[in-house]
Amino acid sequence: MSAHRIAEVAKRGMGPAQELAKIVPFVLRTPTAIFQGVREDGEAEWLCYCGLPKRAYRRESGDQILPYENEVYLVYVNADRVAYNSRWEDCHRNKKNLPVDYETRFDRRVL
Amino acid sequence: MTKQETEFAELVLSKVEPNRELELPQVVHDPDGDCIEFLAVNEDFRAKRVNSLVTVYIGRESNEIVGSLIKGVNAVIKGILDDFPGFKVEIDGRRVRLQHIFTAKMWEAKYDDDKDDGTIEVYAKLRQLAEAKNAEVELCEV
Numbered sequence: 001m002s003a004h005r006i007a008e009v010a011k012r013g014m015g016p017a018q019e020l021a022k023i024v025p026f027v028l029r030t031p032t033a034i035f036q037g038v039r040e041d042g043e044a045e046w047l048c049y050c051g052l053p054k055r056a057y058r059r060e061s062g063d064q065i066l067p068y069e070n071e072v073y074l075v076y077v078n079a080d081r082v083a084y085n086s087r088w089e090d091c092h093r094n095k096k097n098l099p100v101d102y103e104t105r106f107d108r109r110v111l
Numbered sequence: 112m113t114k115q116e117t118e119f120a121e122l123v124l125s126k127v128e129p130n131r132e133l134e135l136p137q138v139v140h141d142p143d144g145d146c147i148e149f150l151a152v153n154e155d156f157r158a159k160r161v162n163s164l165v166t167v168y169i170g171r172e173s174n175e176i177v178g179s180l181i182k183g184v185n186a187v188i189k190g191i192l193d194d195f196p197g198f199k200v201e202i203d204g205r206r207v208r209l210q211h212i213f214t215a216k217m218w219e220a221k222y223d224d225d226k227d228d229g230t231i232e233v234y235a236k237l238r239q240l241a242e243a244k245n246a247e248v249e250l251c252e253v
Binding site: 001005007008009011012013015017018020021026029043058059060068071074078080082083084085087088090101 | 112113116119120121122123124126127128129131133134137139141142143144146148150153154155156157158159160163166168180183
């Protein structure tokens with residue numbers, strides 16, 4: 001995680017900062033899946049970590065809440081293993097620990 | 112949490128300025144991911160991938176688009192300039208109005224039937240939001 005990214009997220013307030021501080025490391029450490037090849041145009045080494053956090057945070061207040069139902073948390077990592085984006089997304093309709101369309105949006109699953 | 116995670120969390124949270132008013136829109140070109148993140152409204156959201164280039168952020172209360180992520184920015188800009196060289200006039204130094212990027216993507220999609228899967232409508236909504244918020248981005252060297 002770059003200092004630039006940390007500073008940008010911190011500017012957005014306590015909610016995004018809590019997410020970065022606590023949810024991103026959790027997902028990186030205990031993913032339910034890791035996918036490789038997240039885009040076209042040759043970024044075959046980029047990774048997407050998928051996880052099921054035990055909490056979420058309200059954006060404006062930073063208050064802790066229950067995790068969002070039927071959603072997973074994704075952390076995107078580039079070829080230099082720098083995390084550059086993270087967010088909540090809908091889960092797959094049958095596999096609640098995987099992101100929607102996981103079968104087609106990544107090159108392959110590595111974990 | 113591990114010791115390292117605790118230290119990381121402390122570092123991140125120490126950067127938050129509690130009384131700082133959030134400036135909107137937020138438009139940032141992240142060089143690590145070569146992506147532009149656009150946040151127009153400070154609302155809790157979930158992300159929804161549109162295609163390999165664009166993800167939209169959907170407000171949890173409004174159910175409206177409140178932002179987006181454009182991926183592979185340098186390739187996107189290069190592609191736009193290749194197709195529409197006149198786009199260069201919209202880039203001032205390294206700054207460009209976000210609505211122009213969405214407009215150019217709409218033009219590209221219009222001429223490629225394979226991409227007309229609702230993508231044009233999404234770009235149109237993003238363009239409208241970017242224009243309403245006077246969203247501009249400074250492009251980084253990647």
